[in-house]
Amino acid sequence: MLNIDEIQNGVVIDHITAGTGLALYHLMELEKLSDASVALLQNVRSQKSGKKDIIKIEGDIQSLDFNVLGYLDPQITITYIENGHVTRKVRPEQPKQLVNVIKCTNPRCITSLEEGCDHIFALTPSGRYRCIYCEQEFKVQNL
Template identity: 85%
Template sequence: MLNIDEIQNGVVIDHITAGTGLALYHMMELEKLDNASVALLQNVRSQKTGKKDIIKIEGDVSGLNFDILGYLDPQISITVIENGTVSKKIRPEQPKRLVNVIKCKNPRCITSMEEGCDHIFALTPSGRYRCIYCEQEFSVKP
């Protein structure tokens, strides 16, 4: 059996849909962390879903954007660990705005024509994201 030590100071991102942990790892740019150790566990047994992925981050997580997790996977939970004990558990909500997370697919959108233009999407009441420039709807998650 695989054994990963417990975290003393850091974050556990749990209940990630099985098979999507690596994509989440790259979207959060965890490979760029210099002051933290990261463990990605895939297809871990889960009583609720059968299988899940888990990401454990030991060290400085201050530069990470956890808002994106509510967009990527609504089942995710975040556990913050300080001095070896759980200090809080968070269930991220769907962010009201996404900036440079998804790209507008409309070829006539200003984001397709202008370099350096941020891709900004706003959450609609239907739960989908819409480009703030051209109103193109984006409903398929990566």
């Protein structure tokens, strides 16, 4: 059995849909963390869903944007740990706007034609994201 030590100070991102943990890892740019240890566990047994992915981050998490998690997977939970104790557990909400998280796939969109243009998507009442420039809807499987 695989053993990963308990976290003293950091976060556990849990209930990630099995097989999507690596994409989340890259989306959050966790490879760029220099003052934190990161463990990515894939296909972990789960009573609720059969299998799941988990990311454990110990150390400085101040630079991380957890808002993107609500966009990626509504089942995700974030557990904050301080001095070896859980201080809070939250389920992130869908952000109202995503900036440079996803890219517009419309070849005629200004973001495809102009260099340096931010890719901005707004949350619609239906719970989907649309490019604010061309109204192209983004589908999660485009990741």
